[in-house]
Every structure is written in structure tokens, then in C-alpha cells.
Amino acid sequence: MQPFINVDIGGPAQPLLKVNNLVKHFHSGVRKGHRVVQAVDNVSFEVLKGETLGVVGESGCGKSTTARLLMQLLNQDRGELIFDGLDVGSSRLPMKAYRRQVQMVFQDSYASLNPRMTMEESIAFGQRVHGVSAKDAKEYAHYLLAHVGLEPGRFAHRYPHALSGGQRQRVNIARALAMKPRLVILDEAVSALDKSVEAQVLQLLQDLKRTLDLTYVFISHDLHVVRWLSDRILVMYLGEVVEVGPAEKLFTDSAHPYTRALLRSMPSMDPQNRTLVSPLSGDPPSPVSPPSGCRFHTRCAHAKAVCAQTQPRLETVGQGHQSACLMAQPASAWHREIPVQEVNHVA
Incomplete structure (x- = not known):
């Protein structure tokens, strides 16, 4: 099978991805005047090699927009992305090469899959676009299905409607891994799953990270999950980064009032420790x-x-x-x- 060659010139000490002053405003014309939604405003952070960076914040804070900017599904108004020392979109790292190394798993496992393609075809599609033969792409799709816990003989020729939500999300993870990426962006990838399936998918993500040397950007509303999975956590509020630091440090000694309010809003399993006042x-x-x-x-x-x-x-x-x-x-x-x-x- 034709291998993919990843660019890795920076060494282990260099961040895998640097985000510098990223800005994305959405413009809409209305009868009473022109409105500008400041979805992401001057956001800067780093994603270190081999880590899981958790991203948290209330709905509408800019988490998903940031994810789409990282994936370049949206073009930023200003700012730059530097992937392992190379400017994204430059002659040294064209967009096609960048997207091969950065993949994304979305929240809606059903809408993410083409209903007219089998699981085998969905997983193999990316490699076929990048010039891999149909035979090799099919073999690798079967390998990935087995790697995410789905028996290829049973699932390779099924369509999305014939799978459960957890099985579809495993297929989405396999599809993201088909390009042998170095960075995987997970945007609420487990929030639509029930808790038993969610635990299985989270353990799968941990196992894949270790065996395939992956780096994750993990976006979620579930602070318990973020704490368990993340090495560092980035907190966003109204389009800006308000705090970033080691996961345990943020949970035990957060420095921003908004972060502390988020932590106080976490549901408690102790019936004697109920939240009586809104944080x-x-x-x-x-x-x-x-x-x-x-x-x-x-x-x-x-x-x-x-x-x-x-x-x-x-x-x-x-x-x-x-x-x-x-x-x-x-x-x-x-x-x-x-x-x-x-x-x-x-x-």
C-alpha cells in the first residue's frame, strides 16, 4: 500500500500546532443595519505533541468555530496556523498536505456519514482521493474497522442506518484515522452517546492515542470527561481564551472566576452536596x-x-x-x- 509521508521537522520539543491571533467574524445584513458576530476574537494557543488539549466553555463561546478553523473548514479573517513549524497553506505545507495530517470527528455520527456509502467505502474514500489503489484502501479500511472494535466481515458492507450511534462513531473515528493523521480534532464526539457506549469510545480513543502516537483536541461540555481525558484544558468565553493550564491544576486551583463557576456547575453524585444557587x-x-x-x-x-x-x-x-x-x-x-x-x- 502506498504510504503517507508525514512532515515532522520540528522535533519533540516544538508544538505540533500553534494558533496565533485567530479571528473569525460572521457578517449578516438585516433591515436595521449590518451585524457582525464576533465568534472567535484574537485566539492564541498551542497544541503540544502527544497531548490531549481539552476545550470547554458555554454554548456559543466559539469552541466549534475554533475547531472548524483548525480544520480549515472555515477560513479565518486574520491570524495564522503553524503546523510543526510550517505555515498552513504555504508552499511548504499546502492545504491538501495539511488536511491529510489533521482530521476531525463530529458530534452527529449519522450526519457525518454518507447514507449511500457502505462503511468500507466511507473509510476508504479519503485514501482513494489521495491516490491509493482501491485494493489497498479497502484492505486498510478493514484493518481500521477491526482496530476500532468492529468485525469487518459483519460491518464493512453495512450502511449508516444499520448501525447504532456508538458503532457509527467508531466508523467516524476509523475514517479519521484512515489518512494516518497526527492531530485529531474531536468536536463533542461522545456527547450524543449513552454513558455505557461513551465509556467504550473514550477508552478506544485512549488506546488509539497510545498505539498510534496521536495528538487530540477534545471539545466537550462534559467536564468530568474532559478532566479524565485531557492533559491540558483551554477555557473559552464569548470568543476568547480566558484560561489554559494543566487539567488537574485547573480543577483544583483555577485562576479565572469563569472557570471556577463552570466547575461549581458540575453535577455532584453526593445528595448532600446539591447545587442550590446558580454559580x-x-x-x-x-x-x-x-x-x-x-x-x-x-x-x-x-x-x-x-x-x-x-x-x-x-x-x-x-x-x-x-x-x-x-x-x-x-x-x-x-x-x-x-x-x-x-x-x-x-x-
Whole structure:
């Protein structure tokens, strides 16, 4: 079978993917004027080789848009992607070569598959596009089906409607692996599965990561799953990154009020430890007209007047730990503001 040659010039110390100042705004014309939805606004982070980077945040914070920008299903308005030292889309790393090394698994396992193609055909399709012979692509599709726990003799010639949700998601994972990628983006890949199937797919992802030397970007609302699977966690709010750091550090000593509110919203298995008061008041502001300064200040119990005037940047607050909060930065004006002027909370 014709092998794929991956570009790996940077060595183990270099991040696999660097995201620099990524911006994506959606424009829509309406009767009362032109509206701009600031879905992703000046987002920067790194994905290290061999890690799982978890991405969390409320619905509408820009997680899925960021994933589609990483996959280049959407073109950014500004910013750049650097994959292992090479600019994505440049002559040294054209888009076809980049997409061969970066694959994505979507939330809806049924909509992700062509209903007119068998599982064998769906998995082999990518390799056929890249010039692999039909015979070799078919053999590799059977190998991948077995690798994700589906017997090729039983499942290779089935259509999507004949499979359960967990089986379809395993096929989607196999299809993503068919191109022998180095980075796999998982956008709510297990959220539609019941818990028993979800546990099986999560264990499968861990096994594949170890045996195939993969790197994951794992997007999910389920903080329990993110904590179990991730090495580092990136927290987004209203199109911006507000905190990033080691998974256990964020869960035990988070530096941003929004992260702490997310953690307090996690369901508890202890009936004596019920959530009686909402960790956050109000709804997220509109991405069409986000607040000035810190975008979280309208819902933050620690906000002061300076929070509405100064936009915080991601600053180091610990080993490998960054937070975009003036309160977490000892030299910021938040600590010098006297008297304390609390910002009214949004009801």
C-alpha cells in the first residue's frame, strides 16, 4: 500500500500546532443595519505533541468555530496556523498536505456519514482521493474497522442506518484515522452517546492515542470527561481564551472566576452536596456587541470598575498556567483600585 509521508521537522520539543491571533467574524445584513458576530476574537494557543488539549466553555463561546478553523473548514479573517513549524497553506505545507495530517470527528455520527456509502467505502474514500489503489484502501479500511472494535466481515458492507450511534462513531473515528493523521480534532464526539457506549469510545480513543502516537483536541461540555481525558484544558468565553493550564491544576486551583463557576456547575453524585444557587447570574452577552474590557465582567462577582475599562491578556500565573483575569495578576490595576467599586450584576 502506498504510504503517507508525514512532515515532522520540528522535533519533540516544538508544538505540533500553534494558533496565533485567530479571528473569525460572521457578517449578516438585516433591515436595521449590518451585524457582525464576533465568534472567535484574537485566539492564541498551542497544541503540544502527544497531548490531549481539552476545550470547554458555554454554548456559543466559539469552541466549534475554533475547531472548524483548525480544520480549515472555515477560513479565518486574520491570524495564522503553524503546523510543526510550517505555515498552513504555504508552499511548504499546502492545504491538501495539511488536511491529510489533521482530521476531525463530529458530534452527529449519522450526519457525518454518507447514507449511500457502505462503511468500507466511507473509510476508504479519503485514501482513494489521495491516490491509493482501491485494493489497498479497502484492505486498510478493514484493518481500521477491526482496530476500532468492529468485525469487518459483519460491518464493512453495512450502511449508516444499520448501525447504532456508538458503532457509527467508531466508523467516524476509523475514517479519521484512515489518512494516518497526527492531530485529531474531536468536536463533542461522545456527547450524543449513552454513558455505557461513551465509556467504550473514550477508552478506544485512549488506546488509539497510545498505539498510534496521536495528538487530540477534545471539545466537550462534559467536564468530568474532559478532566479524565485531557492533559491540558483551554477555557473559552464569548470568543476568547480566558484560561489554559494543566487539567488537574485547573480543577483544583483555577485562576479565572469563569472557570471556577463552570466547575461549581458540575453535577455532584453526593445528595448532600446539591447545587442550590446558580454559580453564574444572567446569560452570556451577545457576541454581536460584547462588553468592553473583560467580557466576563458583567457576570463576575469580583468585578471592579477597571474590569470594564481594561481588556486583560493571558498572563502566566503558574507553571504552564495562564489566565486572562486582572484579579489573578498581582501588578494589575484591580489590586490598586481604592475604594472597591463593584459592578452591578446582570440579573
